[in-house]
Amino acid sequence: MANTEERIVMTPKKKTGNSTTLAMERKSIATAGDQPRKTSLHVAGGEHSGIVINKEVEAGGEEVPAHLCLEFRVFLVNANSGKHAQEKRVLSYWFKQEFPPVQRPRYAQDFFKQLVSPTEFPRDYVGFIKKIMKLMQLSFPMFKKIEVELTQEKEIETIPDRPTRPGALLFTVGVVQPKVSAEPTAMPEATEEKILDMIEASYPNPITLDKMCGNFTSNEANVRAILSELQLKKKIKAMESNLNAFTRVQGDQENITVVKQMPKVEAAKQPTIAIITGQYYEKMAVDAMMTNRQTFVRYATVGETQAYTVGDIGSHRCVVTKLPMTGHSREASIASGSSTTRLLGTFQGVEYVFIVGVGGGVPHYTDYDRHVRLGDVVLAAPNKAGQRFIYQYCQTAEVRESGEVVFETKSWCPPEITLQLIGEQLKDKAKEDEGPACWQTNYSCGLSELSGDQDGQTWARPAQVTDKLFMSIGGGDLIEVGHPTPKPGTEDPRGNGTPVLHIGPVAAGRGVSLDDQLRQEFAYKNGILAYDSELDSVVESIYGNRKDHYMLIRGIADYKDGTRRKEWQHYAALMAASVLKSVIVNIEPMY
Numbered sequence: 314m315a316n317t318e319e320r321i322v323m324t325p326k327k328k329t330g331n332s333t334t335l336a337m338e339r340k341s342i343a344t345a346g347d348q349p350r351k352t353s354l355h356v357a358g359g360e361h362s363g364i365v366i367n368k369e370v371e372a373g374g375e376e377v378p379a380h381l382c383l384e385f386r387v388f389l390v391n392a393n394s395g396k397h398a399q400e401k402r403v404l405s406y407w408f409k410q411e412f413p414p415v416q417r418p419r420y421a422q423d424f425f426k427q428l429v430s431p432t433e434f435p436r437d438y439v440g441f442i443k444k445i446m447k448l449m450q451l452s453f454p455m456f457k458k459i460e461v462e463l464t465q466e467k468e469i470e471t472i473p474d475r476p477t478r479p480g481a482l483l484f485t486v487g488v489v490q491p492k493v494s495a496e497p498t499a500m501p502e503a504t505e506e507k508i509l510d511m512i513e514a515s516y517p518n519p520i521t522l523d524k525m526c527g528n529f530t531s532n533e534a535n536v537r538a539i540l541s542e543l544q545l546k547k548k549i550k551a552m553e554s555n556l557n558a559f560t561r562v563q564g565d566q567e568n569i570t571v572v573k574q575m576p577k578v579e580a581a582k583q584p585t586i587a588i589i590t591g592q593y594y595e596k597m598a599v600d601a602m603m604t605n606r607q608t609f610v611r612y613a614t615v616g617e618t619q620a621y622t623v624g625d626i627g628s629h630r631c632v633v634t635k636l637p638m639t640g641h642s643r644e645a646s647i648a649s650g651s652s653t654t655r656l657l658g659t660f661q662g663v664e665y666v667f668i669v670g671v672g673g674g675v676p677h678y679t680d681y682d683r684h685v686r687l688g689d690v691v692l693a694a695p696n697k698a699g700q701r702f703i704y705q706y707c708q709t710a711e712v713r714e715s716g717e718v719v720f721e722t723k724s725w726c727p728p729e730i731t732l733q734l735i736g737e738q739l740k741d742k743a744k745e746d747e748g749p750a751c752w753q754t755n756y757s758c759g760l761s762e763l764s765g766d767q768d769g770q771t772w773a774r775p776a777q778v779t780d781k782l783f784m785s786i787g788g789g790d791l792i793e794v795g796h797p798t799p800k801p802g803t804e805d806p807r808g809n810g811t812p813v814l815h816i817g818p819v820a821a822g823r824g825v826s827l828d829d830q831l832r833q834e835f836a837y838k839n840g841i842l843a844y845d846s847e848l849d850s851v852v853e854s855i856y857g858n859r860k861d862h863y864m865l866i867r868g869i870a871d872y873k874d875g876t877r878r879k880e881w882q883h884y885a886a887l888m889a890a891s892v893l894k895s896v897i898v899n900i901e902p903m904y
Contacts, residue, residue, distance in 0.1 A: 384795030583662030650850030672867030707822030785829030
């Protein structure tokens, strides 16, 4: 009786004028020495023992769809002409039946990271295919089959510069040392955009000329000249009490009242919904969803300035505020928590609290259904795995000698999940209904209002090609990969400019949100869909003030924490505000 051994068999599947498809499959091969061997089979020996090359194209039976796919691109150098060919490579994965589906995406990503490791990146086709087979044989026993499709797309004169991401690595077969562009480290020169960003970040607190000058290489005269230009454009104004301190001018300046004390609001007009934003443009986006707006500003000689905009969303009275500062510093954390406590103390009729703005999506490189992209919106809710939290803060991350990562966390979940259930209903309804979702209609109305401002174009959806996806492969190196595609027969709505609504937990913590490796590890362990720029003190204040209904809504602006990709921030903020309005109009009135 013939014995069998497990081998990795490579078989050509398909070849066209510009593409080749190869399959590497785990098979049991007869090892009886007397059996004649097909001349089309090459059985490797020595260090490559267990590898079989089948030179014949197999006529396949019924194709089983791949469990997962991952796409990336390389640039091939033609040794004769010196030109470069851009090539797309698609890896399709099939797993052994006993391997749990929940573990497959992470397993596939780990395989890919080893395959394209910058220190051992295969420099030609043979090395690339050989490395796939050896990894399957020695390190990844749960793969049943892997197919690779190699497609030449276009020829170019020179390798393109990295267009969107400083520090990104361009892999080029045939070049020993790939070029890496460095992050800028010097202080910038003052520009209108940068100074306006600083004034908006400080709002509602004024910011002084001295403080602005300390952040730029430009001298005071240049900074003053830029401030004068911004004043002429009616974007900022000097404070009456200090002409060297400046604040942002709002579009509806005629509806702003400066007060010494916040006016008392009669019971019937008390807001029942509070909305907290961290950035000026986030507040602008929420304001665009409101009617009958009135803003009250109380400038403080000590402590933080208070600015509250009161208005209506649907039949509900709402109050919106912007935190005086956000970020990773202890000072920002204390200020954010205090501002939230002050808000809820001033408006004691508030029953529902929303934290609305931008965030960083968690990409699932091989799983379309779980993949969060730029422009999408995440509603914070407990995930389906039974973990009952909507927001999780990672305080520390420890990598043990065994390689295991242990996270110390703090989590929050509202006692009542009415808002989260409304979010689920909105998502289900959008899938069932034809035509634009309700939040798309809200977005169009908000865009129309904000377009009256001379900067209105910044609120439009950026071109889809700007949504570049990179994967960290260790050592600070990144490789650009394609977004996962939907199942055959279905379309990705984002191709038509329609964002996707996701329901699941949001997280924060500088140690994980800005470290590509820990970020993915933490997200996969805890089902995280998005990160924000550390608003744990805000959530803690909401919890401490015994508010039973609260939710975070994050429009996805990048793949970090929402602060890195400026071109998507305004659109993502407006889309988050549009979803907020859809949730609020579905809340049952209090009376």
